[in-house]
Amino acid sequence: TDPETATEAMMPQEQDGSLRPRRMDEMVGQRDVIERLKIAIDAAQGRGEPLGHILFDGPPGLGKTTFATVIPTEMGSHVHMANGAGLKAPKDLLPYLTNLAEGDVLFIDEIHRVPKAVEEYLYTAMEDYRIDIVLGDGVSARTLNYELRPFTLIGATTRAGMLSAPLRDRFQIREHLGWYTEAELCEIVRRNSIKLKVPIDDPAANVIAGRSRRTPRLANNRLLWVRDYVQAKADGTVNAKTATAALDMIGIDPLGLDKQDRGYLDTLIRIFVGGPTGLEAIAHTMNVSSDTLEDEVEPFLLRSELIVRTRRGRIATVKAYNHMKLPPPEASA
Numbered sequence: 032t033d034p035e036t037a038t039e040a041m042m043p044q045e046q047d048g049s050l051r052p053r054r055m056d057e058m059v060g061q062r063d064v065i066e067r068l069k070i071a072i073d074a075a076q077g078r079g080e081p082l083g084h085i086l087f088d089g090p091p092g093l094g095k096t097t098f099a100t101v102i103p104t105e106m107g108s109h110v111h112m113a114n115g116a117g118l119k120a121p122k123d124l125l126p127y128l129t130n131l132a133e134g135d136v137l138f139i140d141e142i143h144r145v146p147k148a149v150e151e152y153l154y155t156a157m158e159d160y161r162i163d164i165v166l167g168d169g170v171s172a173r174t175l176n177y178e179l180r181p182f183t184l185i186g187a188t189t190r191a192g193m194l195s196a197p198l199r200d201r202f203q204i205r206e207h208l209g210w211y212t213e214a215e216l217c218e219i220v221r222r223n224s225i226k227l228k229v230p231i232d233d234p235a236a237n238v239i240a241g242r243s244r245r246t247p248r249l250a251n252n253r254l255l256w257v258r259d260y261v262q263a264k265a266d267g268t269v270n271a272k273t274a275t276a277a278l279d280m281i282g283i284d285p286l287g288l289d290k291q292d293r294g295y296l297d298t299l300i301r302i303f304v305g306g307p308t309g310l311e312a313i314a315h316t317m318n319v320s321s322d323t324l325e326d327e328v329e330p331f332l333l334r335s336e337l338i339v340r341t342r343r344g345r346i347a348t349v350k351a352y353n354h355m356k357l358p359p360p361e362a363s364a
């Protein structure tokens with residue numbers, strides 16, 4: 032495969048959630064978040080009340096959905112999964128709310144995409160476990176008050192800044208999920224290689240962890256690809272050499288950047304002479320949505336100091352020129 036045409040989409044994905052931790056204690060990293068959640072869970076259970084509503088924010092693949100599934104397990108309750116993009120009208124939300132048993136968790140992923148008209152129903156649901164439905168209109172309009180069983184809403188977003196203040200303020204617990212250390216990712220890779228029954232040595236775990244952009248989901252996907260590769264091409268054992276060859280083959284470089292990440296840097300440096308340039312212009316040139324770039328590409332490039340965001344737009348740093356093996360502006364002038 033030519034690394035320039037290979038994409039992340041070709042990689043095997045953890046579809047069935049088989050690598051997802053089942054309990055909070057099986058989660059790696061995020062120690063302080065876990066500690067605070069455990070206290071909140073213990074306290075709520077002690078009082079015999081539902082856990083307060085929780086908002087998780089952070090880049091994709093860092094464990095928001097995982098938390099939403101392990102928390103109900105800790106509480107002995109069930110989770111109902113919804114996506115903000117699917118809740119287009121109040122009628123889409125109502126079945127979720129009315130199906131909740133006492134103490135259940137309603138998880139709304141991408142909660143920043145819930146439209147305003149639906150969001151308003153969440154206010155009373157969260158605050159008073161109640162929804163008011165207006166039937167008919169004009170003089171014949173009636174309001175039905177519907178009592179809900181006490182529940183916990185868990186919202187997840189990659190864009191905390193896009194949530195309205197009234198919604199944000201109704202979450203008692205707000206947690207930001209940050210990047211994992213390479214040691215934590217190594218631990219995840221090692222544990223999952225045992226689950227997958229692929230023998231893997233420490234240097235190989237380091238290679239996979241090092242090329243996973245500090246993100247558990249990517250570590251899992253890269254591990255699955257490396258497994259496929261060694262089973263097809265080698266004797267099935269993963270070492271640093273086979274892991275490196277497998278990841279090189281699909282265009283994942285030593286920093287963990289994939290083709291799209293490098294396409295972003297290439298566009299910024301070569302087309303826009305390093306910037307500053309607006310996100311929309313980069314997105315148009317690359318023919319991808321600006322949301323994808325902002326959610327999935329830029330966070331790691333910013334964190335790695337390959338780009339900076341200024342009021343005038345995105346700028347490529349000298350580190351980005353060096354990584355792309357292109358002469359920095361001073362040298363080319």
Ligand code: ADP
Pocket residue numbers: 045048050051052057058059060061090091092093094095096097098187219247248251
């Ligand atoms: P998000 O909802 O933030 O996009 P997910 O919770 O879906 O991310 O995480 C993606 C995958 O990464 C999960 O299926 C799980 O296998 C793995 N993962 C996430 N967080 C952890 C963690 N703390 N420990 C171990 N594995 C994790």
